[in-house]
Amino acid sequence: MVIQTMWKDRLALSDIEGKAGEGVVGRIRRLGEMGCGLLRFAVPDIVAAETLGLLAERVSMPLSADIHFDYRIALRCLDFPIAKIRINPGNIGSRKRVEEVLSKAAVRAIPIRIGVNAGSLPGDLRIRVEEGTLDRAEALVSAAERELGIFAELGFDRALVSLKASSVADTLRANRLLAGRTAFPLHIGVTEAGPLVAGVVRNTVALYTLLEEGIGDTIRVSLSDTMENEVIAAREILGVSGEGESRRGVEIISCPRCGRNSFDTHGFTERWRDYLYTLDKRVTIAIMGCVVNGPGEARHADLGITGAGNKVLIFHRGKVIRTITAENADAAFREELERL
Ligand code: SF4
Structure with a gap:
């Protein structure tokens, strides 16, 4: 096709x-x-x-x-x-x-x-x-x-x-x-x-x-x-x-964002979307706004990022692997993406 x-x-x-x-x-x-x-x-x-x-x-x-x-x-x-x-x-x-x-x-x-x-x-x-x-x-x-x-x-x-x-x-x-x-x-x-x-x-x-x-x-x-x-x-x-x-390629899960969010999922998704679709990796990426539903709902994601108060968490199959600031989120996410 x-x-x-x-x-x-x-x-x-x-x-x-x-x-x-x-x-x-x-x-x-x-x-x-x-x-x-x-x-x-x-x-x-x-x-x-x-x-x-x-x-x-x-x-x-x-x-x-x-x-x-x-x-x-x-x-x-x-x-x-x-x-x-x-x-x-x-x-x-x-x-x-x-x-x-x-x-x-x-x-x-x-x-x-x-x-x-x-x-x-x-x-x-x-x-x-x-x-x-x-x-x-x-x-x-x-x-x-x-x-x-x-x-x-x-x-x-x-x-x-x-x-x-x-x-x-x-x-x-x-x-x-x-x-x-x-x-x-x-x-x-x-x-x-x-x-x-x-x-x-x-x-x-x-x-x-x-x-x-x-x-x-x-x-x-x-x-x-x-x-x-x-x-x-x-x-x-x-x-x-x-x-x-x-x-073939990446499947993106991203939350719609609500008043509980502490991370700009819309902006992050917009910045990364086209690039993620060029990757020839069969992985699921989750972009979530808060810890209420972040790692939990996206536990099957190979790599995820979510807001958590004034921090941002990166998680791998539901397990938190990094805690970072919003300013460092893109750079840290890129490093972890390359490791996948
Ligand atoms: S993950 Fe958090 S911010 Fe996103 S929609 Fe669900 S509750 Fe709202």
Whole structure:
């Protein structure tokens, strides 16, 4: 099960050169360490295609090119070592143009995702949905099947499909329908899912449900938030749905904090969260606000930290191993983390 996220900003050539480029490459490496297995970029023009192509030559993370409107951008991307092309059948243009892209992708053995979104259906299907003569989920499936038909006629079998809507119900229904009709891999997610909390909730309901039904080969949790949070959310969803690979790494237990706290669990968790998710250690970390419930509730944690009056305790499987001050908490925690 591959976790995807999408780069949130437009990349200029200057962004992948020099110090800025090192920052971009470093961030992509960390996303990989967190569990991201495919990173998608919007490619709005030829310069962006060339920038992405050059970046793909510098990173080991598979990069995917997301292309709307202009098939020539897809053709240019295919000159570089990108891992995948995503096209939207609602706006990529005539069949002849799709054929050109498919021919070149076939030669390069690069898969293409047919990414259908409820917000950009092909015109005739959109009109029928608006008239109320076609169900939105059916329209998503029809749009994909049209494109799959062209792929089949041309003998292109490296297809993947995604059917996304901002509605959980439409996303579920469309994916269930298509999963019953095709064996092509499905990339699943709720699109335009909203800000962090709303987006995580909507994606969790949809993705957990589909995964439980055996539907889905790659996932993305779309959020109006950071790529890192998209990857973390996807990992957590895969974790609760019992996907093996997702259990790789750290599990964080942290208390919600209440009036008994004597340690800023929110701040500490915020500071450490992304780093903890990059660790390739199968351990449980507890971050607790007070001794009332700290080591006790988290006794199964491999490493924990909790407030205790004007001190902070670090504990290992429920047993206190260090007593420190809040100022030293981060440094002491790092030492103990390295010892795990
Ligand atoms: S661990 Fe302590 S501070 Fe945190 S929620 Fe429980 S009682 Fe409150």
